[in-house]
Amino acid sequence: MTKPLVAIRSVSKSFGEFQALKAVSLDVWPGEVMCLIGASGSGKTTLLRCINQLAMIDSGGIWLDGELLGVREQGGKLHRLSEREIGRQRLKTGMVFQRFNLFPHKTALENITEGPTQVQGRKLDEVRSEALELLRRVGLAAKADSYPAQLSGGQQQRVAIARALAMKPMLMLFDEPTSALDPELVGEVLAVMKELAKSGMTMMVVTHELGFAREVADRVVYMDQGAIVEQGRASDVLGTPREERTKAFLSAVI
Amino acid sequence: MRPAPALAEGFPDLSGMRIAREPHWFRWISAALIVVVLAAIVRAFANGQIEWSYVSRFLTVKVILEGIVNTMVMAVLAMMLGIVLGIVVAIMRLSPNPVLKTVAAGYTWLFRGTPLILQLLLWFNLALVFPTIGIPGLWSARAVDVMTPFLAALLGLGINQGAYTSEVMRAGMLSVDIGQYEAAQAIGMGRLRALRRIVLPQAMRVVIPPLGNEFIGMVKATSLASVIQYPELLHNAENIYYANSRVIELLIVAGLWYLLVVSILTPLQMLLERRFARGTLRLAR
Numbered sequence: 001m002t003k004p005l006v007a008i009r010s011v012s013k014s015f016g017e018f019q020a021l022k023a024v025s026l027d028v029w030p031g032e033v034m035c036l037i038g039a040s041g042s043g044k045t046t047l048l049r050c051i052n053q054l055a056m057i058d059s060g061g062i063w064l065d066g067e068l069l070g071v072r073e074q075g076g077k078l079h080r081l082s083e084r085e086i087g088r089q090r091l092k093t094g095m096v097f098q099r100f101n102l103f104p105h106k107t108a109l110e111n112i113t114e115g116p117t118q119v120q121g122r123k124l125d126e127v128r129s130e131a132l133e134l135l136r137r138v139g140l141a142a143k144a145d146s147y148p149a150q151l152s153g154g155q156q157q158r159v160a161i162a163r164a165l166a167m168k169p170m171l172m173l174f175d176e177p178t179s180a181l182d183p184e185l186v187g188e189v190l191a192v193m194k195e196l197a198k199s200g201m202t203m204m205v206v207t208h209e210l211g212f213a214r215e216v217a218d219r220v221v222y223m224d225q226g227a228i229v230e231q232g233r234a235s236d237v238l239g240t241p242r243e244e245r246t247k248a249f250l251s252a253v254i
Numbered sequence: 255m256r257p258a259p260a261l262a263e264g265f266p267d268l269s270g271m272r273i274a275r276e277p278h279w280f281r282w283i284s285a286a287l288i289v290v291v292l293a294a295i296v297r298a299f300a301n302g303q304i305e306w307s308y309v310s311r312f313l314t315v316k317v318i319l320e321g322i323v324n325t326m327v328m329a330v331l332a333m334m335l336g337i338v339l340g341i342v343v344a345i346m347r348l349s350p351n352p353v354l355k356t357v358a359a360g361y362t363w364l365f366r367g368t369p370l371i372l373q374l375l376l377w378f379n380l381a382l383v384f385p386t387i388g389i390p391g392l393w394s395a396r397a398v399d400v401m402t403p404f405l406a407a408l409l410g411l412g413i414n415q416g417a418y419t420s421e422v423m424r425a426g427m428l429s430v431d432i433g434q435y436e437a438a439q440a441i442g443m444g445r446l447r448a449l450r451r452i453v454l455p456q457a458m459r460v461v462i463p464p465l466g467n468e469f470i471g472m473v474k475a476t477s478l479a480s481v482i483q484y485p486e487l488l489h490n491a492e493n494i495y496y497a498n499s500r501v502i503e504l505l506i507v508a509g510l511w512y513l514l515v516v517s518i519l520t521p522l523q524m525l526l527e528r529r530f531a532r533g534t535l536r537l538a539r
Binding site (some may be wrong): 052054083084087088090091093094095096099102103104105114118119120160163164167226252 | 436443451452456
């Protein structure tokens with residue numbers, strides 16, 4: 001029997017008084033494309049950030065590829081992993097941010113080669129040709145030597161996707177990847193993500209693009225107030241929602 | 255094509271008309287006044303009790319040239335020490351470790367809180383506190399032999415500078431967007447590597463103007479080392495006027511040299527700024 005790539009069990013997370021996640025449990029299966037939808041503050045971004053440990057969970061557990069994240073169980077207690085071990089676990093996930101977060105002092109190509117050369121210690125020559133191939137894949141082969149400030153938002157986000165892919169992750173996390181883009185640039189980023197989904201990559205996508213969710217997602221998860229309200233096939237959740245809160249959200253969005 | 259609606263009447267066509275040049279009378283009058291005042295000051299100095307021949311004769315005398323070299327050597331070395339200490343202390347200050355944080359804050363508090371000239375005198379007179387210094391069992395020496403004017407000036411100026419530079423560096427690191435740390439972490443970088451590869455290069459762009467300022471301050475602060483017998487520019491100028499009593503002439507000589515050095519440093523700073531502005535300017539596409 002196949003095992004889930006990500007297993008989330010009773011995960012809670014608070015920021016001060018605000019409870020961002022309330023005992024969330026979820027499985028993500030290999031090759032699955034999951035879209036997380038919901039109003040801002042519903043916990044979907046926090047859930048992604050907990051999976052790649054930019055946020056540390058308060059309780060519960062997240063297993064990625066069978067490995068418990070962030071902590072080690074020893075003698076009935078949980079001990080925090082060192083920064084180095086957390087860094088190693090992060091290599092299994094690639095993250096794409098809402099605001100791109102490209103390194104502005106490095107060219108598109110250097111942005112992509114930075115991780116493999118600096119973190120994985122690989123040779124620049126071989127990484128370079130891979131990086132150029134990734135740039136071709138996102139349609140930006142001609143922009144290898146451009147700095148981020150010389151690229152449009154859509155181009156920057158495509159470079160950011162290539163940068164995440166360069167680490168050869170098992171799971172790609174997208175945190176509202178098109179929310180900061182001008183409307184006419186959204187399509188080019190979604191096209192790259194569709195191609196990636198078709199290639200079999202496991203993806204978790206926080207998005208407001210319901211059209212993309214309907215077309216690409218294997219499963220849509222609707223979250224509200226730190227909990228999963230409804231989940232299922234895109235056509236079911238988006239087409240015939242059962243929960244009142246889901247219905248209210250969808251009618252407000254469309 | 256869809257026809258555009260007719261435009262309203264009464265708005266004349268201004269195309270082809272130029273914006274007229276204003277005469278700026280006030281600028282001309284104020285500039286003339288300033289020239290008159292400057293001329294009066296120059297005239298006063300020319301007729302005052304200054305032997306200008308002494309100024310030109312001592313401007314390039316060997317002792318003065320040695321002084322300027324020593325000044326620059328000290329300024330560069332002390333600034334380098336200050337920048338290294340500043341970066342280390344700024345990283346400590348921003349670390350999650352409370353011990354490192356407190357040590358860094360204490361360092362800044364101590365060396366910013368006391369006058370530089372007092373610190374120089376303390377380093378120079380360290381032998382009064384510790385007659386011998388060294389590592390027990392391995393090496394030791396008499397403090398008077400070790401704590402030369404050069405070393406005392408370097409430690410005094412550099413460690414003091416580190417306290418100020420750490421705040422400049424901290425400001426620079428805080429100016430880098432938090433998303434840059436997160437992106438670096440997301441590709442598996444640890445805190446120190448993210449600082450070195452991603453955050454510090456971007457912080458440099460912000461810190462170079464204040465660091466240039468600090469370096470110019472350092473060039474002049476080396477003159478304080480004259481009180482502990484370090485043979486920098488002012489100290490050597492003083493030694494000459496102790497002998498020939500041409501006090502003002504030699505102070506002018508020293509002043510001209512300081513001005514020259516600072517004038518050269520300003521364009522150098524602009525070159526450095528351009529180097530670190532990489533990727534932030536929208537270059538011609």
